[in-house]
Amino acid sequence: MRIKQFLTEDVNTHLYHIEEEIIRNGLVGAKSAVRYLMGLVNMLEGNADADVRATVKWDGAPAIVCGKDPLNGKFFVGTKSVFNARTPKINYTFQDIDRNHQGGLAKVLKYAHRYLSNLNIPGVVQGDLMFIPGMLKPERIDGEAFLTFTPNTITYAVQKGSKLYDQITKAKIGIVFHTKYDGDTMDTLSATFGVDVSEFGQDSNVWYDDAYFKDFTGTATFKQNESLTLKTAIQKIDRLVDEVPMPLWMKLSTNKDFVQYMLQFINAQIKRGGVTQDPKQAMQQYINYYRDIQAQAKEKLKTDTAKLKRDQAVAVMGKLFAENERGVSAIIRIHNATMQIKNKIIKQINDVQSTKQFIKTDQGYQVTNPEGYVAIDNDGQAVKLVDRLTFSKANFSAQKQWAQEK
Numbered sequence: 001m002r003i004k005q006f007l008t009e010d011v012n013t014h015l016y017h018i019e020e021e022i023i024r025n026g027l028v029g030a031k032s033a034v035r036y037l038m039g040l041v042n043m044l045e046g047n048a049d050a051d052v053r054a055t056v057k058w059d060g061a062p063a064i065v066c067g068k069d070p071l072n073g074k075f076f077v078g079t080k081s082v083f084n085a086r087t088p089k090i091n092y093t094f095q096d097i098d099r100n101h102q103g104g105l106a107k108v109l110k111y112a113h114r115y116l117s118n119l120n121i122p123g124v125v126q127g128d129l130m131f132i133p134g135m136l137k138p139e140r141i142d143g144e145a146f147l148t149f150t151p152n153t154i155t156y157a158v159q160k161g162s163k164l165y166d167q168i169t170k171a172k173i174g175i176v177f178h179t180k181y182d183g184d185t186m187d188t189l190s191a192t193f194g195v196d197v198s199e200f201g202q203d204s205n206v207w208y209d210d211a212y213f214k215d216f217t218g219t220a221t222f223k224q225n226e227s228l229t230l231k232t233a234i235q236k237i238d239r240l241v242d243e244v245p246m247p248l249w250m251k252l253s254t255n256k257d258f259v260q261y262m263l264q265f266i267n268a269q270i271k272r273g274g275v276t277q278d279p280k281q282a283m284q285q286y287i288n289y290y291r292d293i294q295a296q297a298k299e300k301l302k303t304d305t306a307k308l309k310r311d312q313a314v315a316v317m318g319k320l321f322a323e324n325e326r327g328v329s330a331i332i333r334i335h336n337a338t339m340q341i342k343n344k345i346i347k348q349i350n351d352v353q354s355t356k357q358f359i360k361t362d363q364g365y366q367v368t369n370p371e372g373y374v375a376i377d378n379d380g381q382a383v384k385l386v387d388r389l390t391f392s393k394a395n396f397s398a399q400k401q402w403a404q405e406k
Contacts, residue, residue: 015374018383019338022331023262026253030241030331033338036375036383037234040345046221051378054349055194055211057371057386058176059154060128062105066116067124071185077112079105080126088186108132111173119208120201124181124189127208130156130174141358141365149174150360154368157356164355171207178211178374192380213349213373222348230341237337240330248327251320257290257313258320265289266335270388277336279329283321290317346373346387 018036021029039052066077074092076082081089081100089100097109111132131149139148139157146157147165158165168174177197183189197210222230252258265286269275276282291314298310321328350369358365372386 015382015384017388018342018375018385019335020263021383022335022338023259023266024253027241027244027246027249029253030244030249030334031238032381033383034234034238034241036377037237037338037341037345038231039377040375040385041222041227041230041234044222044345044348045227053194053376054213054385055178055374055376056176056213057373057384058128058130058178058211059152059371060130060176061152062108062129063126064109064112064116064129064175065124065126065181066112067121067181069186070124070183070189075113075117075121077109077116079109082186083189085187090186112175115173115203115205116175118201118203119206122199124186125177125195126179126181126191127175127177127195130176130207131168131171132173136168141356146356148358153359154371155358155360155365157358159356167204168207170204172205174207176209176211193374193376193382194380211374226348230344233337233341237334237341240334240337244327244330244334245324248324251324252328252331255320257317261290261293262286274389275336275339279332280325282332283325283328287314287318287321290314342385343387346385349373 016024018033021033023029025032036052039050040054043050043052043054063080064077065080065082066075068074069076069090069092076090076092077097078089078091078100082091091097091100091109091113094110094113097106097113101109108129112129128151130151135149135151137148138160139146141148141157145160147160147168148155148157150156158168177195178193180192180195181189182192194212195210197208200208266275268289269285276285294310294314298307301307301310346369357368357370359368360366369387369390372384374382375385376382
């Protein structure tokens with residue numbers, strides 16, 4: 001993936017949810033979703049040859065890009081602004097950081113420069129900051145002693161007395177790496193998900209890890225009957241994908257209004273608490289939603305010709321659904337079934353992390369799960385696995401512990 005393409009996706013959505021592939025990319029996206037789901041089940045069967053791996057979406061911030069500039073070999077740190085087309089903010093020295101950044105972000109980058117330079121990182125990598133001094137707090141939660149840090153939305157709690165507790169206590173900075181870049185110059189780098197940190201040097205001042213899912217308890221794997229049930233459900237989705245006529249897949253995935261507003265419609269439903277399971281009801285709700293969107297846009301228009309186009313758009317969308325009711329209904333079922341299986345996979349692997357996670361509320365700490373996971377195939381392509389009904393709501397009201405640079 002070329003760097004400009006990657007950054008565009010990263011800034012806007014970072015990665016797409018696995019079920020969104022079905023809406024965005026039609027038949028190709030649906031087949032891709034089936035392949036990811038089957039690969040994840042194979043992984044959770046303990047299959048070392050599974051063609052899909054999962055990484056944990058650690059809820060860190062800000063994003064740190066660092067490594068050796070491929071052109072001059074100098075170590076640098078920065079944010080994703082190192083890839084700015086006009087004025088890349090690449091920081092080789094503290095003076096560069098002072099010139100390019102300010103406030104809390106400058107402080108973070110100085111810690112990153114001081115300590116990450118000791119790791120002899122090969123190439124260029126990206127990670128999410130987990131902590132620097134001042135972000136680590138000893139706390140008691142439910143009567144137990146923890147060391148906590150809250151880089152973004154989730155509070156991570158490491159139990160006192162554990163090996164990880166000792167490592168983090170000694171560290172001046174913590175970071176989880178998830179993306180590597182390859183190329184001859186900074187502006188021609190290509191991004192690949194997944195980082196092999198075994199090549200990095202060691203420094204007790206730095207706690208770092210890759211983001212690959214690790215089963216620390218040995219309990220994440222599916223039992224044979226659980227695996228069989230999920231595989232049967234995935235195969236059912238695959239058969240349903242094949243039943244949708246190819247022309248309809250093409251017509252919908254190339255219809256910009258359908259893709260844009262169907263995704264918005266689903267997001268709006270999720271914010272309200274869940275997606276409509278009945279396909280016919282969902283189709284009517286979408287048409288009503290689309291009609292309201294066009295009506296709002298129509299109110300701002302001045303010419304009758306422009307207003308007529310909005311009315312025609314609603315009529316065309318309604319006709320498309322009416323003439324293809326069975327196929328559109330099947331696509332909604334495919335989307336919803338993909339979400340359901342994804343959530344079952346997430347549930348299976350949520351409880352095997354080396355840290356406990358909480359969300360801080362007015363009433364204290366509430367136990368939560370990881371933000372989600374990223375499924376990566378052998379070609380380096382990736383999709384998000386997030387329980388959108390639980391995590392997305394909390395993400396809007398989070399208070400960061402570092403100052404966001406304007």
